[in-house]
Amino acid sequence: MTGQPRYNLTELLACVAAGFIEDGRSAFVGTGFPVVVGMLAQRTHAPGLLIIFEAGGIGPRVPALPISVGDSRTYYKASGASSLHEVMSASQAGYVDYGFLGGAAMDCYGNINTTVIGDWAHPKARLPGSGGANDVGSFVWRAIYVLRQQSKRTFVNKLDFITTPGYLTGPGARERAGLPADTGPYRVITQLGVYGFDDDTKRLKLLALHPGATVDQVREASEFEIIIPEQIGVTAEPTDEQLRILHEIDPRGMVIGK
Amino acid sequence: MTGQPRYNLTELLACVAAGFIEDGRSAFVGTGFPVVVGMLAQRTHAPGLLIIFEAGGIGPRVPALPISVGDSRTYYKASGASSLHEVMSASQAGYVDYGFLGGAAMDCYGNINTTVIGDWAHPKARLPGSGGANDVGSFVWRAIYVLRQQSKRTFVNKLDFITTPGYLTGPGARERAGLPADTGPYRVITQLGVYGFDDDTKRLKLLALHPGATVDQVREASEFEIIIPEQIGVTAEPTDEQLRILHEIDPRGMVIGK
Amino acid sequence: MRDPIENSGELIGWHDPDENRRWVRENKSRAMTDKRTTVQEAVRKFVPDGCILAMGGFGHIRIPMALIYEIIRQRKRNITMLGKTAVHDIDLMIGGGCVSRVEVAYAFGHELRGLSPCGRRAVETGQVKVTGEISNAGYQWRFLAASMGVPFIPARSMLGTDTIKHSSAKIIEDPWSGKPIALLPACYPDVALFHVHRCDKFGNAQIDGIIIEDFELARAARRIVITTEKIIEHEEIERQPWRTAIPFYLVDAVIEVPFGAHPTEMPVTYYFDEEHIAHWLEVSKTPEGTQKYFEEYVFGVPDYDAYLEKIGGKRRMEELKRIMNLQPPSTGEAAP
């Protein structure tokens, strides 16, 4: 093999994330990467995926990548262009299956921080806060995290601030807090592999490694201990067809070029 | 004087009721009589009256008498045609000044029954229930009652059922129950006269007699004791101009013919 | 915090939010599929005996009459009706023997047109049981709670009255002001029926005029059947997606039924058929007259088209359209 690699990390992550989407379901997407994932799923195995944008866009035929959550492109040729109240209510009522989240840091239970680094009252760095992330993480049946910089600084023992709930302190904690039952983070995708959460402990568990990644790298890039089972899968590489579609979706490489 | 009287009871009541409406205020109106009152007020001293219909009509130029609360005529050339949620919320939030109510029976505190005659579980007669009446009576700043058949059967000591709140059990009772402060029935208009409520006891008090009516008739037509003050006014008779406008509003006498 | 004050009305249509979420997850497809069917099939499939039923529209406005006649024709039984201002719909269905229980905001009356002979007879003889009382705003907010997936919505009406005592609301102290406030429990109807102006085959529906309670009701009900004056292309929805009152993923069945609201009003389209409503109010004064009405207009006709022919067909419907369109500002010069 010579020359350029056939795909970059973003393309790999998009294909992996799209693979978790079942057809005939609904997904909350934010701008950027999640839109690409949703569109890829729609154009491959999940044509019946209902895409919903937090500010009110319902089921658009997204013509080009939206720049903002409320961008007109989020309800271009859509079934509905409504309100935050409508889509957040629908999601609180159980109508939204998937949601994509990112974050500055995560702990072993999948809790996420996007609020502050350091002390809340006197932050070292102030981040934007929850936005709709807490709502998405509270309401969707299956939250999918994409954290492309797994390291000891992002997979941490203790978060400075829990912005968005993962499994909180472990099994049953979401329900005890009053969050909707049977929800929570479903998959975490990083530059190294794909993770789920252990049924008994609700702690992060490795499910599959990306091509070329190793268990040692996974262990090394985390402050907390990641459960490593006996059987570990290997992520499928993007097909040429998937790559072709990704370039169709994002011809200028706004998202997948990164 | 010979021949037909210049006006009938309904016309008198409409003129009296319209007189209580200040300009630049808002009123919830139901179908029938209240619409006539609202339109009369608009076409005389209160052109800036905002008329609101419970099912969503906001500020229509009512072209002809609506038959139902949600009739298209309730939002003909209107500022808004919205929802029960919108107008009920606005009224709960304090935006609606007046509301008109009727009823099968009333007690001395202005509580109204429109639900059952007899026992609730085994009624002698079943009436329609609250509809929006309880909401109107709870939320508007000044409820105006029109009860054209004052008698011992309609002005009663004890209601079979309190559908809509007047002053409940007396001073402060509305606030103690959690109803919005400073609200309650403002005027009661019957075939005999106009009533208000005593500041200290919140019991019904005669304010004015219609032309020809007497205090004895008022006393006679009530099971409970009505407060009769020293000074009692006399209702102004409809002017020719008012009558002309009433006939313009209701040319077929659907409401004022009764 | 003091214990909530309980009231005596039966709790109709409430589900634990988690239970309803699970039901939604398992039973409501998010796929945009062709949902066109027939009135017969929709009623057979989505209006089972014993269900909790609510109608879109309000009073005599935008009532899905084709579906209601079919419910009577299929002799559905033991329906619990949400009397969220239920007028012509509930009156006919009571007359048809379909309804055994009703929670009442407004029922048994026809507004200005008078009381319902049929409905009152049923409730006064015990044939129909009233499960509890509520107000119009109260019902609306029960649907709002369900549409949001929360167990209740707070409200400041009904307090202090027998209406709330016979409701399923609870009263707590507002933890900020300390003042009493009513909590209205969510209400998820098993099925809600709507008649709309325009709808695509997937169920994306547009409504002209006031939407009344339909925004919340459509999002509260577990199953939704929509009849529509006209089925339109999806492209028409796409042109102004902000006009979509009910999005497809809530909808289970779509049927094109022109004049499907007769004899009630279809806003800005056709007016009440006052003659027909008056006829019903007259004949329903006796059980025999009621039965005869159904034999003539429901059992005696195979479907809604035949019914429309019977009430005067195209000519009559054109008249009702004309009355709606006229609406001249009243001048006093001439009666319309």
Next chain:
Amino acid sequence: MRDPIENSGELIGWHDPDENRRWVRENKSRAMTDKRTTVQEAVRKFVPDGCILAMGGFGHIRIPMALIYEIIRQRKRNITMLGKTAVHDIDLMIGGGCVSRVEVAYAFGHELRGLSPCGRRAVETGQVKVTGEISNAGYQWRFLAASMGVPFIPARSMLGTDTIKHSSAKIIEDPWSGKPIALLPACYPDVALFHVHRCDKFGNAQIDGIIIEDFELARAARRIVITTEKIIEHEEIERQPWRTAIPFYLVDAVIEVPFGAHPTEMPVTYYFDEEHIAHWLEVSKTPEGTQKYFEEYVFGVPDYDAYLEKIGGKRRMEELKRIMNLQPPSTGEAAP
């Protein structure tokens, strides 16, 4: 019933419902009067120092920029900003020294475009204080509570996190299910500013595209100022009154400001001015650059018209309209 769990966020914008009702009764006229005024006068009159302020729109969508520039120009101070996803608006106003406090759902970031140099600098140095945290849905529902005149709305998000611990929500047991539920206190902004597509001189406003949180916000705020792309005749409102998103009786001032959302997006009308936004993000990296930006685009121009000239005038606005209208379905054949 157990006592509610309290949280530590400062309670911003809450009023006892009775107190707010009284305010509404005394201060909001229901008369349909001509409310046209100027941007200068509206800001002078309705945006006092120290007020609690919220913007219509969302992020970079439909932001009333003419009013924001004027707030900066008039050197308003000590504003408490509702960060209900506040992006370009709050960033500029912080840069202009107008804002001292913010309750944060989302702030200090520009979504995909990156973080806000100016906003972050202010909060990390203590110039701007964060009063509490909340989520986007949470804020929306705080406005819903206010719009309904109730003290709170229940919600099932934020529970179990530090977001709720730093919010003004309380947690009680749902009296039906026994499960914990968040109560979000009503939020009545002192003033909310909107930019809309069409509005009559009385304030009846139409909005195309998503309405986001504007329905509830407009009904929650005590004072409302509306800028509009175009002032239309009242008759146009009357033709389709169901398109009225904000009815006149809520509105205190109306100003026609074509292109009044620049450089943010006016849905289906004109697109983001990415170049101008990128310019701001670049120059606002330093306090000096920020100051220079204001000298050039705010203090250096007398009004919004002059600003529009400066950013490229009619030609530039036509370009942004063209970008909006293009929106070709992505084919992969050619970049737009």
